[in-house]
Structure formats: structure tokens, C-alpha cells
Amino acid sequence: MELLEPEILLQLLIGGLLAGALYALLACGLNLIFGVMRVINLAHAELMLIGAFGAYVLFHIFGLHPLASLLIVVPAIFFVGYYLQRFLIERVVGRPMLTSLLATYGLSIILINLGLLLFSADFKSIPALQGSFLIDELAVSKPRATAGLISLLLTVGVYQFLERTRLGKAIRAVSEHAQVAAICGIDVRQIRMLTFGMAAAMAGAAGVMLSVIYSFWPGSGVDFIQKCFAIIIIGGMGNFVGAFYGGILLGVVEAFVGGFISTQWAEAAAYLLLVTVLLIRPTGLKGVARA
Amino acid sequence: MSAPVCDPDHILCAWGLTRDFGGVQALRGVDLHVARGSITGLIGPNGSGKTTLFQVISGLDRGATGAVTFDRESILGWRPSQIYRRGLARTFQLSRVFPELTVLENIVVAGSRHDRSVTERALGLLERVNLRDYAAVLGKNLSYGQQKLVEFLRVLMSDPALILLDEPAAGVNPTLRQTLWDMVRHLNGLGATFLVIEHNMEVIADLCSEVYVLSEGEIIAHGDFAAIRNDERVLEAYFGKSRRHGAA
Amino acid sequence: MNNxxxxxxxxxxxxxxxxLAPLGLNDYQQSFLLQVFLVIALAQAWNLISGMTGYVSFGHxxxxGVGAYASALLLTWGFPWWLAVLKSAGIAALLAVPLGFLTLRLRxxxxxIAMLGLNEVGRIVATLWVSVTHGGTGLTLSPELLPSLxxxxxxxxxxxxxxxxxxxWIHRSRFGLELRAIREDEEAAEMVGVNTTLNKVIAFVLSALIPGAVGAVYVMYTSYxxxxxxxxxxxxxxMIVVVLFGGSGTVWGPIIGAGTVMVLREMLWAQFPAAHLAALGVLLLVVVLYLPGGLVSILRDRQRSRPDARSGESP
Structure with a gap:
């Protein structure tokens, strides 16, 4: 069997890890939001696409390289997230989970269709990075390697921020116990805005990374948000580290299913994984037991 | 595992009930026997496992090991609705009326599906506690005390032989509280058995013929109230080594 | 006269x-009404599981889709249209039995999210099962197989x-009361003798049967x-927006919601599907934030404020 040769397996593994790092960046942000405000942000993948289209516009109008546009796009989406929280999400925090689910669903519908009005339903791509790195026998595509490594770096960076800085600790405190945090003098409302801004910025960065690998259109979000759900349910809702491992796992599973069966089935891998996990553990593997 | 035989004088028997929450044992081998027609008390410090025990007996928590028989039938692993229809009902510590259902609907839903006179029965129960005027009010618009009372009335619709009450009087004003305890006594006179979690020792002393004391998931004492109040282990469980505050 | x-x-x-409408309408107007009925039927199905039972489905x-495919295949195999509708509804309902037992354990x-995934799985299966569904090419029905408008x-x-x-009927029945109790507090409902699993699955199957039939007729309408x-x-x-906008868990809500949304669509943004959906998104946000009871609640609140309101409210 050709497929079982170690080079091929290694190739699949590396491809999976790199793709998984991008998923992890996206899903960790989603879980950060869930942890701090118990809101499932159904518009998370659309925030990512804002990043992708931002990079697209900057590239095609100003000729800015996607990696450079990170420096503009990510802060911009931080503010988008910050004000979304201030004016919209803040109103549904603490209300029944379905309320926030429906509100962010509405937001996602609006963003998708604004995207369609602005950019049409054609697939877009950014031909900025091409070719492959060759390491011995292994060929790793440059865009994938770059996107995967930057995603990994950003995720680890945010993790370190949460672990080490005062602000990061305040965010974790709110995530664990908002009332206690409030008593300890933390401005919970401010923390929520910062958190949503940060998670949105992570999604935006993921979008820029996405734009160098794949072609995309305003409706691309559905696939990603579903994968993210699979990831956060596998990793535990609200659990940052869990989402990281979940993302990596999904990337690797998809790569192997794609390699051994077909790429179309790789698309279904997330759903199969999701369904399996939900059936074994109706409330997810870790994290909050009931909504 | 075959359950030991429950004495016919006991309506409810539990043997070796153990509930493990990922390493934390909420119940450790609880043995409990509730005499038919009694009002039995269940007391213990906060976090001792009283509510967990109710969750297990009523079927809402199906993760326990051990044995439970109700009316000589093993009920561990049954659905809560089956257990209820069999004649074992319970109330919750915090009121769980259905907020968007009317008071009448709240009670009717607990009655038998096949009973044509279910509405009249429900209205009759409301009449007994002077809540008939509230029949069309939504559950969420009642006072907390009224909600707890409605929750209590609700479980009476199945004519239960055994009723588990989880702090029924907590948060209820004194007048309604009196109504509630009078009702318990009245129903007990008609043959219903009660197992009651209650923190007010005067009520326990007044009402209960037998009392079980739960501490850290274990039954540390049982007997009549006079025996319990002087039991060293009970005083220790409640007040630690440096007791001397008077139990009752 | 009561409500x-x-x-x-x-x-x-x-x-x-x-x-009587078909007598005085042209084909275009008749088609429009047909679509209104389509939305009403789907909305009522969603209302049954999500509005009354509280299990919000993002993938009904x-x-x-199952009904549409089943019907297209049955028609090409020579079944009469009415049998195709019945069978398609039956297939959707049958499929809902195991799916209901599996997904309704989730809260x-x-x-x-699981339902959202289910819809995607449906799409993937339809794409990959080329021998039956012709994959992405789709199935086209020849006109002689189709009934008249x-x-x-x-x-x-x-x-x-x-x-x-x-x-x-469910709204006024004992079954409906039990469904509403499940929506309010599932554990407490189970604790007062409601077999929650059975009730939920029945509601789910009924709510799958309707879209199955609607899909079957839809494919006869589009022939593709x-x-x-x-x-x-x-x-x-x-489905979701129409029910929430009209008033979820009520009988009239989906009808009022479907009527309003469809007329708005026809008058304002028929030419721009993206604008239509964006408007639905805005509507959803507005309803969730400012009008949780939907349009019906406005009417009902006016009724409630009348002095005799309480007497008309026996169950």
C-alpha cells in the first residue's frame, strides 16, 4: 500500500497539524467568548470572513501583502468586536442561551448577506504566497505552512497573555466566576468587551490566514462554524486549551480521512466527529454540564 | 445484584446507595428504611448529600449504585415519570413551577392523562389552600411561597403513597408555612407517608416519628428525635469538636 | 365573544x-400564495418542536430536503403525485424516529447545533450519493410527471x-400541555409523570412529517x-424568523409571521435575495431583543389589559 509509506503519513500529519492550528485559533476565540459570557457566537466565522475580505481588499486595492495586512486587519476587527459587544451582545448576556444564540444567528445572517451584496457570491482568493518548502522528501505548501505557524504562534500568544498578564488573569477570573470577580473590583463589563474584541481579533487573524490558503466567499462561514462547534464540544465548552487540542485533532482527522478516503468525506469528518461525541457525551466531553 | 427483601412495614428501603461524582462520593453506602404511614425526617449539614439522595430515589439521578425498593419493587434505574406514576412523588428545594403555565395547568399536568375529572380535582386542591382565585394566573406571577405551595399541590394529583419534600417551608411566609404543615399532617392522617428534609428542628421534633441524619454522604444516626439530639456523632457533625450550642 | x-x-x-382565490388570480399571484402556504406549513412544523417544546432546531x-428528494425519485419511478407526497412525508417521519431519539437527548x-449539522449531513449525502441523487447535477423532472398548478x-x-x-389541536390538548411543561422545565415535567422522551420524539416526528410533505410538493413546483x-x-x-416574528408557541404566530414576511419580501426586496435575507437577520435581532413574544404578543397584551381578561382564560 502506497498510502502507508511513512513519508505519506508524515505528509498527512503535517498538513493536518497546520490546518488544525488555524481551526484552533478560531475555536479558541469562540470558547473564550463562551467562557466569559456564556454566549455561543454563531457569527464567529463571519468575523473571520471580515478578516479574509479585509485582506482581499487591501491586497487588490493597495497591493498589501496579507501578512502585512494582519497589522491593520487584526486591530480593526478588535474594535469591531469591542463595539459589537458594547451595543449588541451585552444586551443578551445573562439571558437564556437561546436568546443569545438567536441574536448572534441574526448577526451572522446580516453579515453574510451584506458580504454577498458587497462582494457577490463569487469565490475570491489572494495569490500572494505560492510554492512549497522542500524538506528532504517532504513538500509543505508555503501558504499552509505560513498560515499554520502564524496561527499557532497567535494562539500560544493569547494563551500566555491569559496566563501571565494581569488583564489575562482578570479575564480568566470573570470566566470562572463573574460575581466573585465583580466583588474583587474587576470591571466585568469592560472585561467582556475586551474579551469579545480579542476573540474577534483572533477570528480576524484566522480569516487573513484563511485568505492565503483557500478561496472563499461570504457564505464560507457555515463550514467553519460547524467545525468550530465540533471542536468546542470535543474540547469542552469554555475551555481554551481544550479548544486548542480539539482544533488540532480535527485538522489531523480531516487530513487522514482526505488522504485515505476522499476530500469530500473529509468535509463530513467534522460532523461525524461531532455526532459521535454528542452521542457518547450529550453534554460534551468537558466543561459546563447544562446550559 | 438482587436487592435484600424490604420489610412490608417499610414503604421505601435503600441499601448501600453510593453516588460517585468523578471521585467525589456524594453518597457512601446509604441505608434507609421509611416506615409506612410515617413522617420521617432527613437532616444533616449543608452538602451532606440529602438532595442527592432525593435525586437518586426519585430517578432524576440515575448514576447511583446500590438498591432502592419502593412498595417492594426495585425502582433504581426507572424513569422519574414511571416512579411518579407508581406513587412516589417529590418536590424540589427551589420552587420549580412551570413559569409560563397557569396555576391550574401546573397542577393538571401532574394528574393522570386518563382522568376526566382532573380539572375539578385540581380546583378542589386549590380551594383547600385558598388559591382557587389564582387558577388562571401564570406560575411566574405567584409569590415564592405560593409557588412552593403549588408545587406541593401538583404532586398530590397522583395520590402518592410516598412524598419526598425537600425543604418545603424554606422561603415561605409563616401563614403559608402553617397551611403547608397542616396539609402534610392531614394527608398523613389519610395514609400518605412523608420523607422530609427540613432545617427547622422544632418542626422535625414536632412532626417526625423517626429521623435519619446524613453527614458527608453517610447515615450517621437514626431513631426518634430525642435519641438523635443527644447522639455524640450528630452533634459533632453539626458543630464540629467544639460544640455546646444546643441543637434544638 | 372570546378570543x-x-x-x-x-x-x-x-x-x-x-x-376561492384561484378563480380570480393569475398564475403569478397563485404561485405567490403557494409559497406563502409553503412557509406557513414549514413554520408550523418548526413551531411544534421549537415553539411548543422548546427544542430550537437550526436544521429542520x-x-x-429528504422529502424533496424522495418525491423527485418516486415521481421518476412512476408513482402518482399524491402517493409521492404521502410516501415522502412518511419517509421523513420514519427517519425522524431514530434521529429524534438520538438528538433529543441533547439540551x-x-x-x-446538532440539527444544524444534520442539515449539512443531508447536503453532503445528497452530494456524494451520486448513483441515486445525481450529485451536484441534481434531478430534473419532466413536465408530464407533474400535476397542474x-x-x-x-x-x-x-x-x-x-x-x-x-x-x-395540540395547543388545546393534554399532549400540548405536556409539551409546554417540557419547554418550561423538563426535569420537573418528568418528575410529575410526563414521559418527556416519548413526548419529545412524537413532537419531533410530527414536525418532520410536515416538511417532508412540503418538500415533496415543492419539487413538483420547481421541477428541479x-x-x-x-x-x-x-x-x-x-422558518425560525417567521415563527419568532409572529409569536412562537402560538397557533396564529406562524401565519401572521409568514404573511408579513412574504408580503414584505414581495413588495420590497424580491429582486435582491441577499437583501431579503439580511432583512430577515435584522428582523430576527429586533424580535429577540425587543419583542420576545412576537407580533401575537402585542395583540394579546391589548386583550389582557381589559378588565374581563382573566375570565376568558380558562384552559
Whole structure:
């Protein structure tokens, strides 16, 4: 069997890890939001696409390289997230989970269709990075390697921020116990805005990374948000580290299913994984037991 | 595992009930026997496992090991609705009326599906506690005390032989509280058995013929109230080594 | 005259109007009404599981897609149209039995997300099962297999009416009371003798049966189906928005919601589907934030504020 040769397996593994790092960046942000405000942000993948289209516009109008546009796009989406929280999400925090689910669903519908009005339903791509790195026998595509490594770096960076800085600790405190945090003098409302801004910025960065690998259109979000759900349910809702491992796992599973069966089935891998996990553990593997 | 035989004088028997929450044992081998027609008390410090025990007996928590028989039938692993229809009902510590259902609907839903006179029965129960005027009010618009009372009335619709009450009087004003305890006594006179979690020792002393004391998931004492109040282990469980505050 | 009576008379009047409408309408107008009925029927199905039982589904279009494909295949195999509708509804319902037992163990957002996934799985299966579905190419039905517009109109009307009557009946029945108790507090409902699993699965199967039949008629109307039109995400959105906008868990809410949304669509943004959906998104946000009870709640609150309101409210 050709497929079982170690080079091929290694190739699949590396491809999976790199793709998984991008998923992890996206899903960790989603879980950060869930942890701090118990809101499932159904518009998370659309925030990512804002990043992708931002990079697209900057590239095609100003000729800015996607990696450079990170420096503009990510802060911009931080503010988008910050004000979304201030004016919209803040109103549904603490209300029944379905309320926030429906509100962010509405937001996602609006963003998708604004995207369609602005950019049409054609697939877009950014031909900025091409070719492959060759390491011995292994060929790793440059865009994938770059996107995967930057995603990994950003995720680890945010993790370190949460672990080490005062602000990061305040965010974790709110995530664990908002009332206690409030008593300890933390401005919970401010923390929520910062958190949503940060998670949105992570999604935006993921979008820029996405734009160098794949072609995309305003409706691309559905696939990603579903994968993210699979990831956060596998990793535990609200659990940052869990989402990281979940993302990596999904990337690797998809790569192997794609390699051994077909790429179309790789698309279904997330759903199969999701369904399996939900059936074994109706409330997810870790994290909050009931909504 | 075959359950030991429950004495016919006991309506409810539990043997070796153990509930493990990922390493934390909420119940450790609880043995409990509730005499038919009694009002039995269940007391213990906060976090001792009283509510967990109710969750297990009523079927809402199906993760326990051990044995439970109700009316000589093993009920561990049954659905809560089956257990209820069999004649074992319970109330919750915090009121769980259905907020968007009317008071009448709240009670009717607990009655038998096949009973044509279910509405009249429900209205009759409301009449007994002077809540008939509230029949069309939504559950969420009642006072907390009224909600707890409605929750209590609700479980009476199945004519239960055994009723588990989880702090029924907590948060209820004194007048309604009196109504509630009078009702318990009245129903007990008609043959219903009660197992009651209650923190007010005067009520326990007044009402209960037998009392079980739960501490850290274990039954540390049982007997009549006079025996319990002087039991060293009970005083220790409640007040630690440096007791001397008077139990009752 | 109480609310129930008023509703009944309005209902009778609407049924009479809809039955006579084909006499005075051109094909375009008749098609528009057909689509209104389609949305009403789907909305009532969603209302049954999500509005009454509280299990919010983000993927009920999956059953619509199954019905559409089943019907297209049955028609090409030579079954008469009415049998195709019945069988498609039956297939959707049968499929819902195991799916219901599996997914209804999930609570709140988990169920919503699982259903979203189910719709996507439907799309993937329709794409990959090329030997039956012709994959992305889709199935085209030749015109001689299809019934006339009048037949399709009345069938869709019958489905909308049937779904509404079903919801109305459940609303007043013991079954409906148990469903509402589940929506309010599932554990407490189970604790007072409601077999929650059985009730939920029955509600789920009924709510799958209707989209199955609607999908079956839809494919006769469009004479073409492919994975993305069968499992269209927009259809899920429409179901949810229409019910929430009108008033979820009520009999009239889905009808009022469907009527309003469809007329708005026709008048304002028929030419711009993206604008239509964006507007639905805005509507969803507005309803969730400012009008949790939907349009129906405005009418009802006016009633409630009348002094005799309480006497008319016996169950």
C-alpha cells in the first residue's frame, strides 16, 4: 500500500497539524467568548470572513501583502468586536442561551448577506504566497505552512497573555466566576468587551490566514462554524486549551480521512466527529454540564 | 445484584446507595428504611448529600449504585415519570413551577392523562389552600411561597403513597408555612407517608416519628428525635469538636 | 365573544378566501400564495418542536430536503403525485424516529447545533450519493410527471391548513400541555409523570412529517432539485424568523409571521435575495431583543389589559 509509506503519513500529519492550528485559533476565540459570557457566537466565522475580505481588499486595492495586512486587519476587527459587544451582545448576556444564540444567528445572517451584496457570491482568493518548502522528501505548501505557524504562534500568544498578564488573569477570573470577580473590583463589563474584541481579533487573524490558503466567499462561514462547534464540544465548552487540542485533532482527522478516503468525506469528518461525541457525551466531553 | 427483601412495614428501603461524582462520593453506602404511614425526617449539614439522595430515589439521578425498593419493587434505574406514576412523588428545594403555565395547568399536568375529572380535582386542591382565585394566573406571577405551595399541590394529583419534600417551608411566609404543615399532617392522617428534609428542628421534633441524619454522604444516626439530639456523632457533625450550642 | 371564537371565524374566512382565490388570480399571484402556504406549513412544523417544546432546531430544512428528494425519485419511478407526497412525508417521519431519539437527548444549544449539522449531513449525502441523487447535477423532472398548478396550490394549501389545525389541536390538548411543561422545565415535567422522551420524539416526528410533505410538493413546483436547493440554509432561517416574528408557541404566530414576511419580501426586496435575507437577520435581532413574544404578543397584551381578561382564560 502506497498510502502507508511513512513519508505519506508524515505528509498527512503535517498538513493536518497546520490546518488544525488555524481551526484552533478560531475555536479558541469562540470558547473564550463562551467562557466569559456564556454566549455561543454563531457569527464567529463571519468575523473571520471580515478578516479574509479585509485582506482581499487591501491586497487588490493597495497591493498589501496579507501578512502585512494582519497589522491593520487584526486591530480593526478588535474594535469591531469591542463595539459589537458594547451595543449588541451585552444586551443578551445573562439571558437564556437561546436568546443569545438567536441574536448572534441574526448577526451572522446580516453579515453574510451584506458580504454577498458587497462582494457577490463569487469565490475570491489572494495569490500572494505560492510554492512549497522542500524538506528532504517532504513538500509543505508555503501558504499552509505560513498560515499554520502564524496561527499557532497567535494562539500560544493569547494563551500566555491569559496566563501571565494581569488583564489575562482578570479575564480568566470573570470566566470562572463573574460575581466573585465583580466583588474583587474587576470591571466585568469592560472585561467582556475586551474579551469579545480579542476573540474577534483572533477570528480576524484566522480569516487573513484563511485568505492565503483557500478561496472563499461570504457564505464560507457555515463550514467553519460547524467545525468550530465540533471542536468546542470535543474540547469542552469554555475551555481554551481544550479548544486548542480539539482544533488540532480535527485538522489531523480531516487530513487522514482526505488522504485515505476522499476530500469530500473529509468535509463530513467534522460532523461525524461531532455526532459521535454528542452521542457518547450529550453534554460534551468537558466543561459546563447544562446550559 | 438482587436487592435484600424490604420489610412490608417499610414503604421505601435503600441499601448501600453510593453516588460517585468523578471521585467525589456524594453518597457512601446509604441505608434507609421509611416506615409506612410515617413522617420521617432527613437532616444533616449543608452538602451532606440529602438532595442527592432525593435525586437518586426519585430517578432524576440515575448514576447511583446500590438498591432502592419502593412498595417492594426495585425502582433504581426507572424513569422519574414511571416512579411518579407508581406513587412516589417529590418536590424540589427551589420552587420549580412551570413559569409560563397557569396555576391550574401546573397542577393538571401532574394528574393522570386518563382522568376526566382532573380539572375539578385540581380546583378542589386549590380551594383547600385558598388559591382557587389564582387558577388562571401564570406560575411566574405567584409569590415564592405560593409557588412552593403549588408545587406541593401538583404532586398530590397522583395520590402518592410516598412524598419526598425537600425543604418545603424554606422561603415561605409563616401563614403559608402553617397551611403547608397542616396539609402534610392531614394527608398523613389519610395514609400518605412523608420523607422530609427540613432545617427547622422544632418542626422535625414536632412532626417526625423517626429521623435519619446524613453527614458527608453517610447515615450517621437514626431513631426518634430525642435519641438523635443527644447522639455524640450528630452533634459533632453539626458543630464540629467544639460544640455546646444546643441543637434544638 | 372570546378570543378562541374570533380566531375560529377569522380562520374560516381565510380558508374560504384561499379556496376561492384561484378563480380570480393569475398564475403569478397563485404561485405567490403557494409559497406563502409553503412557509406557513414549514413554520408550523418548526413551531411544534421549537415553539411548543422548546427544542430550537437550526436544521429542520433537512426533512424538507429528504422529502424533496424522495418525491423527485418516486415521481421518476412512476408513482402518482399524491402517493409521492404521502410516501415522502412518511419517509421523513420514519427517519425522524431514530434521529429524534438520538438528538433529543441533547439540551439547548447542543440540540440546535446538532440539527444544524444534520442539515449539512443531508447536503453532503445528497452530494456524494451520486448513483441515486445525481450529485451536484441534481434531478430534473419532466413536465408530464407533474400535476397542474391548481393541484399543487391546493395540496400546499392543505398542508398549511393541516399543519395549523394540528398545532391548534395540540395547543388545546393534554399532549400540548405536556409539551409546554417540557419547554418550561423538563426535569420537573418528568418528575410529575410526563414521559418527556416519548413526548419529545412524537413532537419531533410530527414536525418532520410536515416538511417532508412540503418538500415533496415543492419539487413538483420547481421541477428541479439539487443538494443546495434541497438543504438550503436560508430555509432554516426563514422558518425560525417567521415563527419568532409572529409569536412562537402560538397557533396564529406562524401565519401572521409568514404573511408579513412574504408580503414584505414581495413588495420590497424580491429582486435582491441577499437583501431579503439580511432583512430577515435584522428582523430576527429586533424580535429577540425587543419583542420576545412576537407580533401575537402585542395583540394579546391589548386583550389582557381589559378588565374581563382573566375570565376568558380558562384552559
Amino acid at each position: 378562541y371564537r374570533i380566531g375560529l371565524w377569522i380562520g374560516v374566512a381565510l380558508v374560504a378566501l384561499a379556496s 430544512a433537512a426533512f424538507f 439547548g444549544p447542543y440540540f440546535a 391548481d393541484v399543487k396550490y391546493f395540496t400546499m394549501f392543505g398542508l398549511a391548513l393541516g399543519a395549523t389545525l394540528l398545532v391548534a 432539485i439539487n443538494p443546495s436547493s434541497a438543504f438550503e440554509h436560508a430555509r432554516n432561517i426563514e
